[in-house]
Every structure is written in structure tokens, then in C-alpha cells.
Amino acid sequence: VLFVLDPKNKCQKDAFWHQVGNYKRAVKRFDDGHRLCNDLMGCLQERAKIEKAYGDQLTGWSKRWRQLIEKGPQYGSVERAWLAVMTEAEKVSELHQDVKNNLTNEDVEKVKNWQKEAYHKQMIGGFKEAKEAEEGFKKAQKPWAKKLKEMEAARKTYHMACKEEKLAAAREANGKTEASVTPDQQKKLHEKVDKCKQDVQKAKEKYEKSLEELNKCTPQYMECMEQVFDQCQQHEVKRLTFLKEALLDIKRHLNLTENQSYATIYRELERTILGANTQEDLKWFSNNHGPGMHMNWPAFEEYNPDQASAPPKKKKPDGAPPTPSTDHVAPPGDRSSVSSYDKNQAYSTEWSDDEQPTAFSGNENGGNGNSFEDDSSTGKGVRVRALYDYDGQEQDELTFKAGDELTKTEDEDEQGWCRGRMDNGREGLYPANYVEPI
Secondary structure, eight states: OOOOOOOTTTSSSOOTSSTTTTTHHHHHHHHHHHHHHHHHHHHHHHHHHHHHHHHHHHHHHHHHHHHHHHHHOOOOOHHHHHHHHHHHHHHHHHHHHHHHIIIIIIIIHHHHHHHHHHOOOOOOSSSSHHHHHHHHHHHHHHHHHHHHHHHHHHHHHHHHHHHHHHHHHHHOOOOOOOOSOHHHHHHHOOOOHHHHHHHHHHHHHHHHHHHHHHHHHHHHHHHHHHHHHHHHOOOOOHHHHHHHHHHHHHHHHHOGGGHHHHHHHHHHHHHHHOOOOOHHHHHHHHEEEEEHHHHHHHOOOOOOOHHHOOOOOOOOOOOOOOOOSSSSSSSOOOTSOOGGGGGGGGOOSSSOOOOOOOOOOOOOSSSOOOOGGOOOOOOOOEEEEEESSSSSSSSBBBOOTTEEEEEEOOOOOOSSSEEETTSSSSSEEEEEEEEEOO
């Protein structure tokens, strides 16, 4: 017998050769291959969304913190080094956006096009490749399946004959021991046993002959089946080879360490950080906000009638006092390296031993706001009411309408400016002669 079941081999029952139609799994690979292409495209599309979201988060983070740093008190080359971290985030964000574009525009499209060329849908349903494979397997298996069916029928007949023989032999043996069985009846039982033996022999011969015929056609059956299976394998080779190449392309798009632009970003970041010069920053601060500043020491000035009649910088309502000098703005410096925090500071020209500098507080809101914007005094002040409309000309000046009320937090300086706080929390400078105490 060609096919002998091995109890140790659990897969023998479902083996490719054992039963008719066990080639279904090989045919199903065509459906599986098409579905796996869809799965790969879905996988890449999800990864593209992640790359885009990460890039957008980097951009938002960089934009917010760049504003905070520029408005903060850090200055000089260290400020440039800190801002370089934001520049790194912006450039890395662009690279991750490129990864997203490569995944969707190149990799997904490549898989989609290959899938379209490799699998051809039929009008009725299924794929042309799967149908051709199934028809090939059926054609190769049909002659052998016919012989297998005849052999199984012959085997069943033989086994039934053997069963009848055993029953007849048992009845004959019982008849010999029972006194009620007549000799004539015993003779008939014996004849039945002989007939069953003859039937068994005939069924056995037929069974052996059908099995021999089945074994004769088995080699050709195996050869034809293997030819069809090899065709399926060839198609699967193409799919697996393509999948490997596609995954290598995906890896190349994902691996930013192989991107020269990625390495350049961090070389530039390191160069900017290493370029921070402590002594130059201290010297700049001294020259702009310390003893190194140029000082116009008080000197005798002759009366100049032209100064008294100088026209105001902006049109004011009738009766409004002249706008004070705008010299409260800090001298211009290198804004590419100086924090714009300096623009919001007004330094009083009068002080006493009782005044203490306001300490900087850390950012206690988890980075959601600029802690440097809240450094001005929030203690008690003097409530005043605006006499005239005023539009702030600088970023650090308040804007209000006649009748608005605000709190004066610092007294008037020698140039006619006060610092105050609006009820909405905004702080800044305003002309002292534009308001009156309440």
C-alpha cells in the first residue's frame, strides 16, 4: 500500500497527497497574497500618520518655545545656542514630513501597483491566478481521484466480506454446541461459511487489483500535481522577493541616520552650541546694560526756544498734554542675540535704599506660558483714570481710551513715563500726564 498513516505524524491526515482537494491551501495563497498587500499598505499609512503627527508636534513645540526664549532674559551667544535647539526641531520636523511623503507617495503606491499587476480580479469573483491553479490541480488529480474512489469501494467491500465470514464462522461454532440445531441446519451453516470465504477471497483480489492500479497511476499524478504546485511557488517567489525589496525601501525611508541632512542638522547644532562665548556675552551685557554703557553726564544747557515749541509726534485731542519722550526704549543692540525681554523693562532713575530688585520666578505653569512675561510687580498700586485716548507706539506701551481705569505700579520717571497695569493684566508704559488719580 502506498499510503500508510504514521501515528507519529500529526499532519499526515491533512497532507498534500493524502486526500482529494488538499491542495486548497496552496490555492488560498493567492487570496492571502492580495490581502497581505492591503495589510502592508494599511500599515504604512498608519506609520505615515505617526510621522506627520510627530513632525507637527515638533513644529508647534519649536514655535512656542522660540517665542518664550526670545522674550526671556537670556542673551548673547548662549541665546543663539538655545534657539539652535528649536532650529534642530524645525529641520527634523521637515525630515519626518519627508518620511511621511515617501511612505505614502512611493512605498504605498509601489505596493498598490505591484498588487494590481500580480493579481487580476475576475468579473464573477476571486482572482484569475487562483482559478488557474485550482483548475490545474483538479485536472492533475482527476484520474488518480477516480482510481482512489474505486480502491476505497473495493476496500469497503472486502472489509464487509471479512465481517460476514466471521459472523458465519461464529454461527457455525455455536450450532455445533447447541443440541437444538439439526444436522441439516449445521450443514447449511457450514456451506454459508464456505461461501463467505469465497466472497472474501474475491473481494480481496478485487481490492488488491484496484490498489495496484492506483499505485501505477500515482507517479504521474504526483508529477502533474508538482508541476502545478511549482507554478504556484513561482508566483509566491515573486511576491516574497517584491516584499523584501519593498521593506528595504521602507527601511531606507525610515532610517534618518543614513540621511546626510540629518547628520548635518546635529553638526550645525553642535557648532552653534560650542560657539557660545561666555566672555563675549558678559562684555556685551556690560556695554548695553552695565558700567560699559555710554553715559551722557549732566551738563549745562542753554535755553533753546525751538525745543519748547517742538511739534508732538502724533496728533492729540484738544487740551491733551504733549507725549513724553520715547527715550525709555533701551538702546538698540544686536537683536539676533539679545532677548526681547529687555524691550519690556523700564528702569527708574530714582531709587532708595528701601527698594529691592524683583526676583525672577520659575515657570510654574508647566511651560504653558511665559514666566518671564509675569515678572513685573503685581503688588498694590495707585488707581488712575485716563483723561485722553492713547495708542501705544511701541510694544511695551499701553493703549487705552479716555475714561479707562488702570493701576499705576511705578511712579513717573524724569522723561514723563509711568508704568501701569490694565485690568486685563497687560502691563506697560504710558504718558504720566494722560491720566489723573481716582
